[in-house]
Amino acid sequence: MASMGPREARQARSQRRSRFGCRNCKLRKLKCDEGKPQCKRCCSFGVLCNFMSNIPDLQPIAADTGHALAAREKPALRPPITNAVWTSDASTSFQLNTKCQDFITRYLGRSLTTPNDPNMRQVNSKLLELAFTYPFLMHASLAVALTYDRHLNSSIDGHRTLEECYHWSQSTVLFNKRLREPIVAKDKDPIWGTAAALAILTFSSPNASTPEQSWPLKYSTSSLDWVRMIQGKMSLWHTINPLRRDSLFRVMAATYADILAPLPEDGIEGIPRAVAAVCNLSESSTSKSSPYLEAAHAVSQVLDLPDSEVTTGPVNFFIRSIHGTYEELLRDRDPVALVLLYLWYRKAGRSIWWIELRARVECPAICLYLRRYHQGNGAVQAFLPGGEFDDRRGC
Incomplete structure (x- = not known):
């Protein structure tokens, strides 16, 4: 640095990386401003800031909506990890951000599928408890809640949101993985609840937002996919037996x-x-x-x-x-x-x-x-x- 002028020396010092910056900035060899929960470099680059060890390096924001929502909120100190709300099983975990927690409070403790049905309200409350140990059920439940929120707050041409698509996709991937394994008794209720939620999501999400774009005016081989999805759900009936003695769905015997x-x-x-x-x-x-x-x-x-x-x-x-x-x-x-x-x-x-x-x-x-x-x-x-x-x- 002795061979540099004063201006060059100042610029060289300004490019030094922060000792306590996020890993993304260190990988990119940039100075981190150490802003929390999202530093300015990561925010402008479109990745999740990874001060926390559980966030992968250079994770695109769009690929993890659950964390992305927190990243878009007004910067604030991240709460201690002991105060975080998680859903996890033996192989998968997901940290719920503020919006997800709000949706649990507003929607998931009640009956969304048929709001005036007390039996469905009881079922939904018990499913919510299970969702914290079955991520595929939590993702499916959040996707349904987001769809319901769109129903309440959008016009006729309301499109599916990124959050809906994310939770729906995550639930589908995890659920298909789970169905490839032997089904044990304790998993039957969350599997049936997830199958029902995915059937609702498929039905409530047409690929068109206007009548002119919709089936039957616009023909598509996927136009009646909701029929197959509901048939697929019912194909699990004999395996799950929602009316068995220990099933939380037993209260719906009259509906079934x-x-x-x-x-x-x-x-x-x-x-x-x-x-x-x-x-x-x-x-x-x-x-x-x-x-x-x-x-x-x-x-x-x-x-x-x-x-x-x-x-x-x-x-x-x-x-x-x-x-x-x-x-x-x-x-x-x-x-x-x-x-x-x-x-x-x-x-x-x-x-x-x-x-x-x-x-x-x-x-x-x-x-x-x-x-x-x-x-x-x-x-x-x-x-x-x-x-x-x-x-x-x-x-």
């Missing part, structure tokens, strides 16, 4: 009885005359002779119910009817199959928020599709807004 009730295999008793007519059903119709019979019976279960009584049981009764030939007709955008789905959306979407998130784009999309491509089918048009059998609430 509604969901699993046998679908009528013949006749049209209970089906409104107009619905039977559009499906070309008669007293002699059977589930083998008509692909619409089971779906028509299922949707008829909710059509005359007051909105306050449209709960998980009756709603899932229709979802169960989507299989076999009827599912194929939906994928082919058959007009009668679409009318039955439209009637279900129109009713269930007024009562259950996670159905409403999809219904508010797909319900009007079905209307537009049927008007555009099946204008000459008077029986179908009669169910659309302004038609003879419109309930005056529209799409």
Whole structure:
């Protein structure tokens, strides 16, 4: 330094790295300002500051939303690690930031799927306790809470947030990993709770934000993925047995009885005359002779119910009817199959928020599709807004 002038010497001293700076700055050979919880160098570079040993070197902010949220808040002293809130199991851990903890207080201690159901509130409270030892359940629960928050606070074109996508993705990865291992008794409830949450997330997250972008107007092979996701959840039924004696889901026995009730295999008793007519059903119709019979019976279960009584049981009764030939007709955008789905959306979407998130784009999309491509089918048009059998609430 003796060969340098005063100005060069000052610049050389200013480039010395801090003894107590973060590891990222040391790796990048930069002077750290030692700001906490996020130094200015890391903030501008887009990585998580790693004064703490549990944060990887040069971790991009977008790759760890849980820590990124804390990094974007107003700088403050990081609380001692003993005061942190964690969820962890034998192989995975996740530190909950302030927003996650707030969502637990506001949302996860109550029933999100059906807010007025006391049994679901009891189930959700017990699942929340389990979430602190099963990270895949915690991530799924936070993703559902974030989706519910978006439902409450966004317009019709509200897009999924980065936080939603992060927790949904993390839950899916960890859950799939867990399902590759033997399922022991203590893991059955968190596995069933996570499967239910992932089914809700898939259903409530259409790939379009406007009717014109939505199925059935825009065809995609992934348009009915929610059907397969719910079927996948139900495939775990016999392995998990949510009605076993020690299951926390046992209090939902009446709801499951509604969901699993046998679908009528013949006749049209209970089906409104107009619905039977559009499906070309008669007293002699059977589930083998008509692909619409089971779906028509299922949707008829909710059509005359007051909105306050449209709960998980009756709603899932229709979802169960989507299989076999009827599912194929939906994928082919058959007009009668679409009318039955439209009637279900129109009713269930007024009562259950996670159905409403999809219904508010797909319900009007079905209307537009049927008007555009099946204008000459008077029986179908009669169910659309302004038609003879419109309930005056529209799409």
